[in-house]
Amino acid sequence: MSLPSKKAIQVDENTTKYVYRMLNHEMELIFHEDKCLECGFCHRVCPVTVSIRDEIYKKTAIGTPKEMRIESDKKIVVDTEKCVWCGCCTWICPGYTLELFINGEKKLNLVDNGSLPEFDEEVRTLENGQKVRKVVEGSITITCNEKDAKVIDAFCDECAVGALSRKDKKIEIDKDKCILCFKCSEAAQNYDNISVKIFRDRFKKVKGEPSSVWNGIMLRVLGKEGKIKGIMSRSQNKLADAVMRLLAKEETIKEE
Ligand code: SF4
Ligand code: SF4
Ligand code: SF4
Known part of the structure; x- marks a missing residue:
């Protein structure tokens, strides 16, 4: 059991773990820099939006350093103060660049509870061997x-x-x-x-019925x-x- 903490851990040159530990519960959002297509889908679906100091500008919990107003040489960064480890970004990522683990198990609760449908995958392999899907x-x-x-x-x-x-x-x-x-x-x-x-x-074709979460995401992405x-x-x-x-x-x- 550990005290609540949120932090970004640089695992290696290409891997960053964004970790939320809360008593006996641990959530990890893992970002693989080398697989990132810089497509921006994660930024679009992140449900967290915060107005910053009454500016019109809205901030999500994930995005490019420019979008996040953070100095970084990473393609994508996560703000651990804002992130709620919901996994929407993982769910949509066309490059399989993001992964969410809950207590060590790869998991997407929003799909498991029916809030988000699963994509009917059409996976393609790029010349460098990376898997990519169209969403x-x-x-x-x-x-x-x-x-x-x-x-x-x-x-x-x-x-x-x-x-x-x-x-x-x-x-x-x-x-x-x-x-x-x-x-x-x-x-x-x-x-x-x-x-x-x-x-x-x-x-693209999905399995499952639209929910209120899904409708909101449709508007933000489309x-x-x-x-x-x-x-x-x-x-x-x-x-x-x-x-x-x-x-x-x-x-x-x-x-x-
Ligand atoms: S995947 Fe399509 S939209 Fe994206 S950069 Fe390539 S051509 Fe443009
Ligand atoms: S896990 Fe949820 S809150 Fe965190 S960055 Fe991804 S979409 Fe945003
Ligand atoms: S959705 Fe995935 S591949 Fe696209 S910018 Fe975000 S992390 Fe990179």
Whole structure:
């Protein structure tokens, strides 16, 4: 039995354990830096949001050092003061980069109690042997007016799952590989002649029924699309897709 404590433990160069010990209960959130795809899904689903000193800015318990306003060279950091060890970040992580252990057992209580459904996994293996899964479906469009092949190659390298490649002066997207993570759309802000539009229409197939937790997560991950995703029938979903793509087109035209 130990006194309550929360701490981050650097296990090795690639592994950080975020530990909460409370009397005879121990929870560990483990982050594997080398597997992180920098996709940002964990930040989006974390249920903890705190306004900081009345600023509009909201803080979750996990995110990039920039999002967390923490000085660190890690891709992702966890604030042990805010984290509640719920495992939502673990549940969605497409790179199997996060793990939650409760009293030494790998566990996701929110799935076990039916609050979150399980993903119907479609796992792919990257060239480096890492397992990756897609958790959402949608569309991605890249407009490239860049003429410098080196710049295009550098942009394609931004994708952690190898979904982008250059063909002459064009960027090709392997839509089966793309996990719709927004990393390239954020990176495009540093490229004058490349723009990216990504729309997440729906989650991949899941096992289980939606709950109130699930609905909240849909909104945070899918945004406005999440509301339309509440429609359950196949034909209505098709209609929703068509509407979202039309909206996407309109936005693209407006910005050009
Ligand atoms: S375990 Fe829950 S509270 Fe902690 S970082 Fe992950 S999603 Fe946020
Ligand atoms: S969801 Fe997983 S892979 Fe994506 S940024 Fe978070 S820890 Fe990295
Ligand atoms: S192409 Fe873009 S959105 Fe798709 S996986 Fe790569 S970085 Fe993410």
